[in-house]
Amino acid sequence: xxxxxxxxxxxxxxxxxxxxxxxxxxxxxxxxxxxxxxxxxxxxxxxxxxxxxxxxxxxxxxxxxxxxxxxxxxxxxxxxxxxxxxxxxxxxxxxxxxxxxxxxxxxxxxxxxxxxxxxxxxxxxxxxxxxxxxxxxxxxxxxxxxxxxxxxxxxxxxxxxxxxxxxxxxxxxxxxxxxxxxxxxxxxxxxxxxxxxxxxxxxxxxxxxxxxxxxxxxxxxxxxxxxxxxxxxxxxxxxxxxxxxxxxxxxxxxxxxxxxxxxxx
Amino acid sequence: xxxxxxxxxxxxxxxxxxxxxxxxxxxxxxxxxxxxxxxxxxxxxxxxxxxxxxxxxxxxxxxxxxxxxxxxxxxxxxxxxxxxxxxxxxxxxxxxxxxxxxxxxxxxxxxxxxxxxxxxxxxxxxxxxxxxxxxxxxxxxxxxxxxxxxxxxxxxxxxxxxxxxxxxxxxxxxxxxxxxxxxxxxxxxxxxxxxxxxxxxxxxxxxxxxxxxxxxxxxxxxxxxxxxxxxxxxxxxxxxxxxxxxxxxxxxxxxxxxxxxxxxxxxxxxxxxxxx
Numbered sequence: 001x002x003x004x005x006x007x008x009x010x011x012x013x014x015x016x017x018x019x020x021x022x023x024x025x026x027x028x029x030x031x032x033x034x035x036x037x038x039x040x041x042x043x044x045x046x047x048x049x050x051x052x053x054x055x056x057x058x059x060x061x062x063x064x065x066x067x068x069x070x071x072x073x074x075x076x077x078x079x080x081x082x083x084x085x086x087x088x089x090x091x092x093x094x095x096x097x098x099x100x101x102x103x104x105x106x107x108x109x110x111x112x113x114x115x116x117x118x119x120x121x122x123x124x125x126x127x128x129x130x131x132x133x134x135x136x137x138x139x140x141x142x143x144x145x146x147x148x149x150x151x152x153x154x155x156x157x158x159x160x161x162x163x164x165x166x167x168x169x170x171x172x173x174x175x176x177x178x179x180x181x182x183x184x185x186x187x188x189x190x191x192x193x194x195x196x197x198x199x200x201x202x203x204x205x206x207x208x209x210x211x212x213x214x215x216x217x218x219x220x221x222x223x224x225x226x227x228x229x230x231x232x233x234x235x236x237x238x239x240x241x242x243x244x245x246x247x248x249x250x251x252x253x254x255x256x257x258x259x260x261x262x263x264x265x
Numbered sequence: 266x267x268x269x270x271x272x273x274x275x276x277x278x279x280x281x282x283x284x285x286x287x288x289x290x291x292x293x294x295x296x297x298x299x300x301x302x303x304x305x306x307x308x309x310x311x312x313x314x315x316x317x318x319x320x321x322x323x324x325x326x327x328x329x330x331x332x333x334x335x336x337x338x339x340x341x342x343x344x345x346x347x348x349x350x351x352x353x354x355x356x357x358x359x360x361x362x363x364x365x366x367x368x369x370x371x372x373x374x375x376x377x378x379x380x381x382x383x384x385x386x387x388x389x390x391x392x393x394x395x396x397x398x399x400x401x402x403x404x405x406x407x408x409x410x411x412x413x414x415x416x417x418x419x420x421x422x423x424x425x426x427x428x429x430x431x432x433x434x435x436x437x438x439x440x441x442x443x444x445x446x447x448x449x450x451x452x453x454x455x456x457x458x459x460x461x462x463x464x465x466x467x468x469x470x471x472x473x474x475x476x477x478x479x480x481x482x483x484x485x486x487x488x489x490x491x492x493x494x495x496x497x498x499x500x501x502x503x504x505x506x507x508x509x510x511x512x513x514x515x516x517x518x519x520x521x522x523x524x525x526x527x528x529x530x531x532x533x534x535x536x537x538x539x540x541x
Contacts, residue, residue, distance in 0.1 A: 126368075129364055129366055129369075130362045130363070130364060130366040131366045131367075131368055131369075133323075133328050133362065133366065134360070134362055134366035134368075134428075136327070136328060136355075137326050137327070137328065137355055137358070137360040138355065138379065138380045138383070138428075138432075139351075139352040139353075139355035139356050139380075139383075139384065140379070140380075140383050
């Protein structure tokens with residue numbers, strides 16, 4: 001009996017958590033799409049500076065990681081493919097697995113580490129130093145002022161980063177292709193492009209937009225629910241990273257399943 | 266203007282609190298508080314640590330939701346009004362937080378100008394002038410391009426007061442204005458509060474445990490202990506009070522040490538029991 005009630009309790013908590021994520025996302029959507037028509041303009045300046053932080057500054061590390069991932073994928077695929085004498089399919093394998101799955105996922109994980117944690121720490125610190133309270137007493141909504149620009153920046157920058165990550169992954173694969181599989185560089189790239197359908201790329205990009213929204217929601221929610229004291233900021237940041245990774249994988253599963261059943265018909 | 270005229274005809278109380286109860290989770294922090302704040306007076310809310318005075322202040326500015334009771338500010342019960350109506354009230358109050366709560370990513374000037382930029386359609390040049398004026402009022406002229414981290418504790422508080430004054434509020438709240446400041450700087454903040462009171466006839470509510478500053482700035486005082494009002498009255502009435510709890514606080518008599526430890530243990534065990 002106690003076991004059942006514990007399971008029930010965790011399920012309820014989990015649903016409540018997803019509910020508060022959705023509520024935060026809903027408020028941000030209101031401030032993005034509805035409030036501007038009621039005389040509350042979106043803070044584009046803040047969104048742009050966030051986008052710079054989230055997107056442009058992530059490029060070096062993201063490029064390096066996805067280049068290596070592409071190379072690893074090529075090596076792993078070739079290990080199996082060469083037994084069938086099909087080593088020329090390496091380009092296809094890398095291109096498809098990067099743009100359908102690994103490009104969006106690796107990008108999301110890098111962004112969680114760089115920005116999701118930073119959101120939680122920034123908002124958590126503001127909560128501890130009563131800056132969030134100060135915003136509220138000045139009749140400025142923290143969601144409008146702080147959270148919405150982050151949502152906009154992330155929803156725009158994650159797909160951009162993902163496209164970049166896909167290309168860097170293919171570039172990484174080409175290193176193996178040229179060195180070990182008798183490709184020329186141009187033939188490797190054109191083989192990769194030929195193997196991709198638009199839906200492969202689009203499904204990855206749709207997922208990446210959802211990842212961006214998820215990471216922002218988790219990071220900001222953890223920040224806003226920070227308790228009193230500096231050590232709570234650390235806890236929120238840790239929770240933001242762990243919960244973001246979990247939520248991103250969950251969202252990934254849901255959307256991959258969705259695309260699978262859509263493409264069946 | 267019209268609203269203030271009718272208000273003053275009806276009543277002299279700017280804030281009326283009636284049987285206010287506030288809970289944190291299961292625990293009740295304030296057990297039915299009732300008092301009035303008159304227009305233009307300075308009310309000091311006194312109390313020890315954990316007495317519930319900060320909770321009272323946070324509830325008055327709408328940061329905590331009351332469990333029951335009413336808080337009438339300018340004729341509206343903020344316990345029940347819509348959030349947009351609450352925002353309208355918030356534009357007429359200013360709050361100075363204990364640590365200043367200045368936004369670390371903005372300059373002092375941007376901090377002070379923020380409410381003006383958010384809530385008014387004033388031109389940038391007008392905002393500049395108002396910003397200078399507010400900074401001058403708190404003695405921080407020339408500091409608009411400094412970051413909050415470059416200011417001392419006392420200057421941060423002054424900057425926070427300037428931000429609270431930005432919208433020309435009718436009611437000003439202070440949370441522990443002299444906490445963490447040396448006596449000379451703290452006296453400066455008290456002086457600033459007195460100047461605001463004399464110059465603008467603002468209604469000012471100050472939460473503090475500093476007796477010296479309370480005697481200096483208060484028209485009336487409220488003493489809160491364990492979530493109840495122990496005494497309320499003018500500064501002279503409080504000084505003359507013979508109530509044991511008031512005397513203990515004003516004469517700074519320590520609680521008997523043993524009793525306190527036992528209380529503490531009892532509190533701990535009770536919490537244990539409840540959380541199980």
